[in-house]
Amino acid sequence: SAVISQKPSRDICQRGTSLTIQCQVDSQVTMMFWYRQQPGQSLTLIATANQGSEATYESGFVIDKFPISRPNLTFSTLTVSNMSPEDSSIYLCSGESGGGSYNEQFFGPGTRLTVL
Amino acid sequence: GENVEQHPSTLSVQEGDSAVIKCTYSDSASNYFPWYKQELGKRPQLIIDIRSNVGEKKDQRIAVTLNKTAKHFSLHITETQPEDSAVYFCAAGTGNKLTFGGGTRVLVKP
Numbered sequence: 001s002a003v004i005s006q007k008p009s010r011d012i013c014q015r016g017t018s019l020t021i022q023c024q025v026d027s028q029v030t031m032m033f034w035y036r037q038q039p040g041q042s043l044t045l046i047a048t049a050n051q052g053s054e055a056t057y058e059s060g061f062v063i064d065k066f067p068i069s070r071p072n073l074t075f076s077t078l079t080v081s082n083m084s085p086e087d088s089s090i091y092l093c094s095g096e097s098g099g100g101s102y103n104e105q106f107f108g109p110g111t112r113l114t115v116l
Numbered sequence: 117g118e119n120v121e122q123h124p125s126t127l128s129v130q131e132g133d134s135a136v137i138k139c140t141y142s143d144s145a146s147n148y149f150p151w152y153k154q155e156l157g158k159r160p161q162l163i164i165d166i167r168s169n170v171g172e173k174k175d176q177r178i179a180v181t182l183n184k185t186a187k188h189f190s191l192h193i194t195e196t197q198p199e200d201s202a203v204y205f206c207a208a209g210t211g212n213k214l215t216f217g218g219g220t221r222v223l224v225k226p
Binding site: 030031041042043044045048059092096104105106107108109110 | 117150158159160161162165205212213214215216217218219
């Protein structure tokens with residue numbers, strides 16, 4: 001399976017600011033996703049990052065708050081905008097290779113965000 | 117949309133015993149059911165998965181069973197070892213989207 005890296009690994013930010021998280025895969029993947037994981041909780045899908053078009057957001061998540069880019073098949077960014085303490089969480093990207101039937105999703109190491 | 121429930125939320129077993137985690141899902145269209153293991157501070161790692169055309173799959177000490185009629189699937193870990201201690205997540209998917217269960221914290225006592 002491909003290897004995913006994320007930058008930064010952690011950050012502490014002030015409320016009202018924005019943070020952009022980068023996700024890099026070492027090989028081309030068909031699908032990329034962004035998840036949020038509160039400490040000790042499960043994973044919640046934020047959006048599917050679509051190459052060359054707007055991301056597909058899940059219920060409760062909007063583009064103005066979480067703009068996503070995916071310029072090619074190996075890279076994506078997630079921005080957390082106008083942050084508040086409620087945005088403190090771990091943000092994970094994942095990738096899935098292969099077309100047609102469902103294939104394995106593998107995850108990046110996560111970005112631990114603390115908003116003060 | 118899909119809803120996945122996972123039980124128990126915590127599970128403590130003696131080393132060498134078996135552990136069973138159960139999940140139910142709501143969307144009958146779901147056709148892919150992976151299980152992830154997440155150690156503290158680490159990324160989720162896929163440990164086994166099953167597709168809807170298969171009822172059971174085994175990989176060494178871990179196995180997964182699927183009952184599509186009842187819409188539930190289970191993870192079985194035999195001969196548990198301390199390194200099996202982690203949080204385990206089930207998930208159900210259709211197309212390219214996964215919905216995760218709430219997680220089970222497994223503690224294997226030596």
